[in-house]
Amino acid sequence: FPHGTREKLHLGYEEVSGWNPRVVYADITGFGDAGPDARQPGFDLTAYWSRSGLLASTRDAGAPPTVPVWGSGDYTTAIAVYAAITTALYHRERTGRGADVGTSLLATGVWATGTLVAGALAGGTPFALHDRNVPVNALTNPYRSSDGRWFMLATSSAHWPALARAIGRPELGSDPRFADLQGFAENAAALTELLGAAFGERPFAHWQSVLTRERVTIGLIQTPEEAAQDPQLRVNDVVVPLEGVSGLDHTISSPVTLRGVPKVPARRAPELGEHTDEILDELGFVPAEIAGLQARGAVPGAPAAEAA
Structure with a gap:
């Protein structure tokens, strides 16, 4: 959702931080916080890939732009916002105050194209699009x-x-x-x-x-299918066991590693409302209050299989 939507829902940073000044509030936008396109919705294909110059640069000479790997810009941007969150947590440890942090698909797309965009800023002339028969460098x-x-x-x-x-x-x-x-x-x-x-x-x-x-x-x-079977990925915990999913026993792990600190085992995503009772119980709600919230549709209930 672009800027303005969360404020209408009373979930903007100013209001939320008024409830709790230690909160670390993170978001991702399509095109940033300011400017004529700040309120435009963005997708990785349009903001990260197309607008940044990356898509125009990742093709061979004479070939038209193509559709890149789905979600790849989202994954990169997620790592950027993770960096922002961890920086804010460190800031909070030092100051006691939370922070409003974020990034945009456009910003991370330009960062990924940084060599070429920085060269353009310096007035440089980039190499022509790659031609494997007449490359800049045959090596x-x-x-x-x-x-x-x-x-x-x-x-x-x-x-x-x-x-x-x-x-x-x-x-x-x-x-x-x-x-x-x-x-x-x-x-x-x-x-x-x-x-x-x-x-x-x-x-x-x-x-x-x-x-x-x-x-x-x-x-x-390698093809994605070949990469999925590459033993190097398993020995380095890039591909890891997955718990709780019938017919699927492995998944892709986060690329962030703290050596000597084991990662939390990968588990399936929860069903909508699966942990509602557990979370509200931790917050001090009694069973009757939780049932009342669910009956009014204020919070999702547990999936039917779980409730049964």
Whole structure:
């Protein structure tokens, strides 16, 4: 909901903090607290991705903008508001006062596009949209192996002799075309063609082995289904067991980790009203009062299965 809605519901910060000055009040808006669009509703597709410059920049040359991964801007913005909340809690520990904190989808979208937007602020000219056949840097580019697996090569000119050895062309390590950064830039198309042909001769497992041995960085471009089964995610508690959901035994954990402090186990989201009685009981309401609130529709009741 845009600005104004919570105030109409008597849930704006000024009113809530009047009840409790220690409250930490956090919100997320589409476009910020001020300006002509402050009251406009925003979605991650419109505010985070489209308005920020990010969507226009994350496509290949000649390709139209596409629809990004659903909710990805929301997830990033949630981490930003988490940072705001934890900062406010620290502030409260020091001062005894709460705070009104937040961010916007637009702000986090611009932050994610920060390298390009900051460059524009400085009057710089950004690189053209990526063209994998004629990239700015052939050493940072996707390639395909003989078994059809795409992977991202992400190395530097310092590792060029090692990469040349790995593809079976050690003589290229001293090729004058690739003697310095200018040479790599001027001959990027030729190098892309050369690397593409070499990588297309062997399966990905081969390249993963030889390039890892040479300490040349690559990354397999996995589908979401492949990522879900990646053992690296489980051993690092990125994917964790999930309690209480029939037919679903794992979920994605928060990326925030305090080493040595275990996370609360992941559980299913509660049903609407599932904990109403428990919460109101903690607040001092007696069963008859809780039943009266539910009968009047002031609070949701427990789901039918729970009530039964």
